[in-house]
Amino acid sequence: MIIGIALLVVGIFTGYLLRNRKKLIALGSRFTDGAIFMLLFFLGLSVGSNQAVVSNFNQLGLQAFLLTVLATLGSILVTQWFYRMFFKDQ
Amino acid sequence: MKNTLIILVFFVAGLFAGLFSLFPESFTGEQMTIYVLYLLLFLVGLGVGANQHTLKLLRSVNLRIFLVPLSVVIGTFLGTLVYSFFDDGLTLRECWAVGSGFGYYSLSSVIIKEMAGESLGVIALLSNIIREILTLLLAPVLSRVFGRYAPISAGGATSMDTTLPMITRSVGTEYAAISVFSGLILTLLVPFIIPLIL
Numbered sequence: 001m002i003i004g005i006a007l008l009v010v011g012i013f014t015g016y017l018l019r020n021r022k023k024l025i026a027l028g029s030r031f032t033d034g035a036i037f038m039l040l041f042f043l044g045l046s047v048g049s050n051q052a053v054v055s056n057f058n059q060l061g062l063q064a065f066l067l068t069v070l071a072t073l074g075s076i077l078v079t080q081w082f083y084r085m086f087f088k089d090q
Numbered sequence: 091m092k093n094t095l096i097i098l099v100f101f102v103a104g105l106f107a108g109l110f111s112l113f114p115e116s117f118t119g120e121q122m123t124i125y126v127l128y129l130l131l132f133l134v135g136l137g138v139g140a141n142q143h144t145l146k147l148l149r150s151v152n153l154r155i156f157l158v159p160l161s162v163v164i165g166t167f168l169g170t171l172v173y174s175f176f177d178d179g180l181t182l183r184e185c186w187a188v189g190s191g192f193g194y195y196s197l198s199s200v201i202i203k204e205m206a207g208e209s210l211g212v213i214a215l216l217s218n219i220i221r222e223i224l225t226l227l228l229a230p231v232l233s234r235v236f237g238r239y240a241p242i243s244a245g246g247a248t249s250m251d252t253t254l255p256m257i258t259r260s261v262g263t264e265y266a267a268i269s270v271f272s273g274l275i276l277t278l279l280v281p282f283i284i285p286l287i288l
Contacts, residue, residue: 011135
């Protein structure tokens with residue numbers, strides 16, 4: 001992920017330099033949408049073509065799903081609580 | 091909501107393409123995913139750099155920025171604690187270890203498989219993939235219902251890369267800095283916290 005973070009930093013500097021070229025920046029955000037759609041397609045592909053994941057999905061999938069829903073909900077609620085306590089004065 | 095549906099359609103299309111082997115076996119998209127991800131990260135950076143509010147927000151938040159990843163850790167532990175009451179098949183330690191992937195499924199599932207066996211490794215893999223998918227699909231809804239930090243919180247470790255574009259689309263590019271920061275701290279925590287729990 002070091003390459004990814006490096007590209008992010010390069011992007012930030014490029015964006016800063018090009019901040020007044022509104023049309024170019026708008027084009028970039030369109031490409032962002034397209035890239036997200038592609039990424040999700042490939043994520044689905046790698047899940048669907050992984051036999052270990054597919055054949056165990058019924059067995060372990062429900063456990064994983066319920067655990068994750070509670071973990072994610074817990075995170076969101078504690079973050080919201082922290083925000084109300086420490087950030088609300090902004 | 092329209093974009094969430096489009097994204098779901100793309101994911102399901104990929105899922106079926108994988109299930110029915112519509113692509114050659116050697117082509118799982120993993121290599122492609124990395125390149126698309128690199129492109130995305132550059133484009134996200136572009137949006138961040140061009141946004142005048144980013145620096146302003148970072149300055150106003152200062153040290154309190156650490157509270158976001160901290161709240162994710164506490165919330166994940168509380169949520170998985172509740173789950174462990176309902177599942178007799180998993181111990182509290184196992185539930186905490188799975189949750190402590192914070193969405194970083196590649197690394198966490200490998201560590202957990204090594205330390206606690208195949209089946210918990212698969213649960214970890216599925217759980218953390220699901221956390222990423224939930225964040226990608228629900229980011230706009232979470233933002234509206236629970237506030238702008240909710241998608242960042244849900245994303246966990248992934249809020250620095252895979253879910254970052256969706257997060258910034260839902261809450262605005264001025265939150266990208268906090269999102270990256272929170273994801274970075276959680277990503278760095280994963281290889282330390284899981285061995286500590288198990």
